[in-house]
Amino acid sequence: MTTNQPSRFPAYAKSYLMIAPFFILFGIFTLGPMLYGIAISFTKWNGINSPTFVGLNNYATVIDSPRFAKAFSNLLLYVAITVPFGITLAFCVALVVNRFKGLTAHFFRSAYFLPTVIPLFLTAVIWRWLLTPDFGLINMGLTLVRLPQPNWLGDPPYMIPALVMADAWRATGFNMVIFLAGMKNIPNEYYEAATIDGANAFAKIRFIMMPALGSVFLLVIVNAVISALQVFDLPWLMTNSSFSGYGGPLQGMLFPVMDVMGRGFGGRRFGEASAIAAILFLLILTITIIQLAIRRRWREL
Amino acid sequence: MDARSPSRRLSRNGGLLRSLLARRISVTGLIAWSFALVWLVVTAFPMLWIFNIVFSKGGSEAALTPHLYPTSLSSGFLHLQQALSQASFLQAYLVSSGYAVLQVSGMLLIVSMAAYEFTFYSFPGKHALFLIALSGLMMPFAVTLIPLYRVVTSLGWANSLQGLAVPGMASAFALFVLRQFMESIPIELLDAARIDGASHFALYWRIVLPLSRNALITISILSFIAAWGNYIWPLVITTKPEWYTISVTMAQFFGFQTYTTIEVVMASALLAAFPPLVVYVFLQRYIIEGIAVAGLKG
Numbered sequence: 001m002t003t004n005q006p007s008r009f010p011a012y013a014k015s016y017l018m019i020a021p022f023f024i025l026f027g028i029f030t031l032g033p034m035l036y037g038i039a040i041s042f043t044k045w046n047g048i049n050s051p052t053f054v055g056l057n058n059y060a061t062v063i064d065s066p067r068f069a070k071a072f073s074n075l076l077l078y079v080a081i082t083v084p085f086g087i088t089l090a091f092c093v094a095l096v097v098n099r100f101k102g103l104t105a106h107f108f109r110s111a112y113f114l115p116t117v118i119p120l121f122l123t124a125v126i127w128r129w130l131l132t133p134d135f136g137l138i139n140m141g142l143t144l145v146r147l148p149q150p151n152w153l154g155d156p157p158y159m160i161p162a163l164v165m166a167d168a169w170r171a172t173g174f175n176m177v178i179f180l181a182g183m184k185n186i187p188n189e190y191y192e193a194a195t196i197d198g199a200n201a202f203a204k205i206r207f208i209m210m211p212a213l214g215s216v217f218l219l220v221i222v223n224a225v226i227s228a229l230q231v232f233d234l235p236w237l238m239t240n241s242s243f244s245g246y247g248g249p250l251q252g253m254l255f256p257v258m259d260v261m262g263r264g265f266g267g268r269r270f271g272e273a274s275a276i277a278a279i280l281f282l283l284i285l286t287i288t289i290i291q292l293a294i295r296r297r298w299r300e301l
Numbered sequence: 302m303d304a305r306s307p308s309r310r311l312s313r314n315g316g317l318l319r320s321l322l323a324r325r326i327s328v329t330g331l332i333a334w335s336f337a338l339v340w341l342v343v344t345a346f347p348m349l350w351i352f353n354i355v356f357s358k359g360g361s362e363a364a365l366t367p368h369l370y371p372t373s374l375s376s377g378f379l380h381l382q383q384a385l386s387q388a389s390f391l392q393a394y395l396v397s398s399g400y401a402v403l404q405v406s407g408m409l410l411i412v413s414m415a416a417y418e419f420t421f422y423s424f425p426g427k428h429a430l431f432l433i434a435l436s437g438l439m440m441p442f443a444v445t446l447i448p449l450y451r452v453v454t455s456l457g458w459a460n461s462l463q464g465l466a467v468p469g470m471a472s473a474f475a476l477f478v479l480r481q482f483m484e485s486i487p488i489e490l491l492d493a494a495r496i497d498g499a500s501h502f503a504l505y506w507r508i509v510l511p512l513s514r515n516a517l518i519t520i521s522i523l524s525f526i527a528a529w530g531n532y533i534w535p536l537v538i539t540t541k542p543e544w545y546t547i548s549v550t551m552a553q554f555f556g557f558q559t560y561t562t563i564e565v566v567m568a569s570a571l572l573a574a575f576p577p578l579v580v581y582v583f584l585q586r587y588i589i590e591g592i593a594v595a596g597l598k599g
Binding site for chain 2 (some may be wrong): 012
């Protein structure tokens with residue numbers, strides 16, 4: 001305590017005053033709702049009458065419902081494809097941009113980042129059009145190489161791959177920037193030493209760059225998983241969903257957050273909706289804790 | 302430089318193939334360039350395509366086939382004009398602007414005040430409070446959605462600017478980025494100003510805020526782009542069409558799939574995406590640096 005504040009008490013008071021606006025809003029609009037949401041998940045509530053306590057009933061109802069099973073199996077499949085695909089793509093793009101220098105690097109980096117700043121509704125529109133069965137650009141391309149033309153947004157087995165493509169288009173620029181920043185932090189001497197030892201370009205990537213980027217990979221993967229678990233805007237807009245009907249044909253693009261919205265604001269069953277949200281939160285919390293544990297272990301090594 | 306000298310010697314001795322090798326037009330280089338160009342087409346073409354649809358005569362279903370270049374400047378401006386003459390579109394533009402500006406300015410003020418205290422002062426409970434704030438980073442928005450809706454409607458803020466903007470102001474992400482940045486401001490500057498008689502608040506307003514300019518710009522841009530494109534929260538909290546944001550309005554335009562006026566719909570989309578695009582084109586340095594800093598230290 002070597003601060004040269006004249007007296008302690010007034011300084012503390014000022015500090016609390018200055019952080020108060022943040023914490024008041026944070027309490028009302030983030031922390032409060034978080035706890036309140038868990039409370040709602042134990043009640044039956046239609047949004048109008050006052051909630052009545054029903055214990056774990058909502059969880060039982062939700063877990064028994066086929067819609068929940070469909071939403072979570074879709075989610076599992078989506079996470080399992082989009083995370084490795086998206087991150088591999090972003091890493092390759094970053095590798096390529098990292099090879100270039102000066103204006104060339106700057107140009108490609110700017111262009112690749114562009115899809116990230118485009119509002120999501122526009123991304124959804126773009127992809128709905130690219131994926132249109134008869135006139136869509138992707139199917140026209142497939143015709144050229146004599147491959148079958150799937151009905152991307154109408155035929156359930158193709159719907160999740162369609163979403164993966166759209167998401168990769170949108171998210172690659174963001175992860176690329178994080179990878180690039182990590183690559184810049186690797187000291188040049190490492191590569192020089194490897195060159196002297198006769199390592200080729202691929203060996204340098206595999207044995208120098210990738211190990212050095214360990215913590216960056218962890219961060220990007222965890223972020224990707226957490227945001228994939230909450231996927232909402234793109235599938236909602238790509239399937240032209242509304243509160244009364246969502247998820248697309250045969251619920252091929254139904255995901256838990258969409259079900260939260262549908263059961264809550266469509267079906268006025270806020271208790272059930274909150275139960276799904278709480279299950280999702282538990283998943284995300286678990287992943288965050290695992291991430292923190294891995295980091296701690298790395299720091300100890 | 303040393304690594305290059307053997308190859309330079311090579312090219313002096315030999316023919317075309319050797320000099321090509323010396324210039325390192327290598328297999329990896331070829332792969333890199335072809336990959337870079339393919340990905341460039343993938344990322345840039347859709348936007349170009351929308352632009353070309355707007356700037357073409359159109360009016361037929363053939364609008365769905367790819368337009369490789371703009372064909373009619375005058376019909377482009379006509380389409381933009383038609384897009385702007387839709388009453389609901391202009392109203393939504395206004396609502397989105399108000400929402401984004403209010404959220405960004407509120408966020409800047411309360412987050413910078415908190416970041417200043419957390420960076421330069423110690424007070425009881427500081428560490429615990431900062432951890433609580435950081436826990437906001439891992440609270441998924443989708444999970445707080447329903448209770449947040451309940452809180453905001455019971456305040457009477459449904460269908461209002463404050464209902465749209467205020468819940469997003471206490472951003473844990475912005476607090477984190479700003480604190481990271483403020484750590485790099487030398488404390489001697491503050492001490493010197495304090496000796497000259499600057500008050501607690503004057504230090505914040507006259508010294509720390511101006512020095513944090515870059516970080517403030519970064520979080521403003523990121524928060525502006527996020528607010529402008531936000532879809533889920535406006536969808537929930539606005540029930541009256543006059544309070545629909547641009548994202549909700551555009552989602553409705555596309556829901557109806559009116560192919561005959563597709564040029565006008567696309568012109569609306571282009572105009573709707575304009576503010577974040579302009580911000581990106583002129584201020585991208587801040588965005589990219591901000592993401593890199595927040596990402597690597599996160």
